[in-house]
Amino acid sequence: MSQIRRYLEALGEIGKDPRGGVxxxxxxxPDLEAREFVVSLMKELHxxxxxxxxxxxxxxxxGESDGPFVTTGSHIDSVMNGGIFDGALGVMGALEVVRELNEDMVRTRRPIAVIVFTDEEGNAYTPFLGSKYFAGLxxxxxxxxxxxxxxxxxFPKDFEEFSKRTKATRIDRFVGNVAHHVELHVEQGPVLxxxxxxxxxxxxxxxxxxxWITFKGRQSHAGTTPMNMRRDPMIPAARTILAVRRETKKVEEAVGTVGLLDVTPNVMNVISGQVTVGVDIRSLEAEDMKAxxxxxxxxxTEAAAEEKxxxxxxxxxxxxxxxxxxxxxxxxxxxxxxxxxYMRMPSRALHDTQVMASVAKVGMIFxxxxGGVSHAPDEYTDWEQVEKGVKLLKEVIMELSD
Ligand SMILES: [Zn+2]
Structure with a gap:
């Protein structure tokens, strides 16, 4: 019987936050404790x-050969008040795959490595610290x-603390050749x-x-400045915001957002002196983002010229x-x-796998x-779906390591 639920719930107890989530x-x-939980499980699984x-x-x-490796895994660090699935599923799912391979006494041709990457979320040091180091970046x-x-x-000081505590064996760097890397993860969005x-x-x-598009106009009195004598940066800013939506909608699969507006002085009775519009465009196609x-x-540019x-x-x-x-x-x-x-889809969130793409052929399973909820205490995936994901990860790893 699959142990994935037991694994994930046990890990989810570590770092449980009284304000909700982990x-x-x-x-x-709590991360050091979670790491040792994973290390002991790894050892238990030989x-x-x-x-x-x-x-x-x-x-x-x-495996029967020394390499190249098939690697899988994810991260166990979380955002503050995060869920128990983000990252954890990819690690515990990989360990469940190993447990089942052991149970079925499967010998693979290629060796398999389960990796827990440090600080994927970048909440502690920098995003992808672990995977970037692993990939030699x-x-x-x-x-x-x-x-x-x-x-x-x-970082080295916190690392020494971990080093003192862990039962794993220290190496400078993993030198095995990685042919394929696969990560199982929750979608973190509502599409599936x-x-x-x-x-x-x-x-x-x-x-x-x-x-970051900045418009500079002339700051003046909202009451006394006649409409035809204004140089108001808010007007081209507004047109730019609408353009982001209009132009993004023309491109399938792209998303565009203005979530940042920096207005100076940001006062009700003053025509702004300066407005910055923060635009975030995402797509799988660099060409689309450029367009x-x-x-x-x-x-x-046009709107700014009209407003002088x-x-x-x-x-x-x-x-x-x-x-x-x-x-x-x-x-x-x-x-x-x-x-x-199943369906093909891009990932709109960032993952260690994108870093691993610089050293291996990569893929991800969502x-x-x-409700599309993630990075929140009520992040949830049906246990039945979790088990299906692990089953698929096992099949893919067996195929790739054969
Ligand atoms: Zn994640």
Missing amino acids: SRPSMST LKTFYDLAGNLIGVRE LRPTDLEGFRGLYSGNP ESMGKEIGVVTGIVGVQRL IKEAVLNEA VQVGYKELFEEPVKCSEEVVSKIESSAKKLGLS VPSK
Whole structure:
């Protein structure tokens, strides 16, 4: 019988917050306890259990060959007052897969490693600290530069605390070659539930295009300035906001949001001197984000000229990451084989897997989130759906490691 529910509920007890949910930022006291819970489980399952200099936990199940590896896993750190499924499902699900492989006495050709990545949420040090180190994107000396938001300590100090306590074996870095990496995760959105599908086959992780568009006009009295003598930056800002929605809607699968408005001086009886509009555009296609950005900037420029205000912008761009078609179709064919209903979809939240894409062929499996709720105490996935997700992960890992 599957142990996944027992595993997840037991982990969910660690760092339980009296204000609701779990609060388990990376390397906090509850996180250290949760790590040792996972380490003892790994040992119970006869995994060779290591930790690297970034505090990633790595449980190795040997195969008939030395490599390359199939890796799976996720994170056990949580946001404050988070749920018991985010991240935890990918770790405990992977351990349940190992437990079943052991029980069925399955020998795989390739070795399998279950990984717990440090600080995925970035609540303690920096997002993806663990996966970036694992993928070789951070050097050991880079780790010294991160300071714990809650502990106030530089990362190496918190790491030493963990190091003293853990029963895993210390290594500098995992040197095995990783061929494929698969992560099981809750969707954290409402799509699967609303489409009535059991499984989301993730095609990629969306990129983000951010724009901070600033309009500078002339601050003046809201009463005494005649309408035809105003240079009001709020007007082009308003047109820009509407343009974000209009232009994003033209592109399937893209989303665009203005969630930030910085108004100076932000006073009722004053025509603003300056307004900044914060735009967040996400898509799996870099080209689509570029097209929306261009159209929004055109509107901003035109609207600013009409109002005789100045306009400028800053931007930040993060590339979307595509999953490997090989892994995606393997997940699909496995879902078909198990009789699970599924759909292809992008991930609109960020995951360690996008970092792993720099070293391996990657894929992700989503299971439905009730009401689309996540990063909240009432994050929930039906236990039946959880078990289906684990079943699929097992099938995919067996296929990839064969
Ligand atoms: Zn997560």
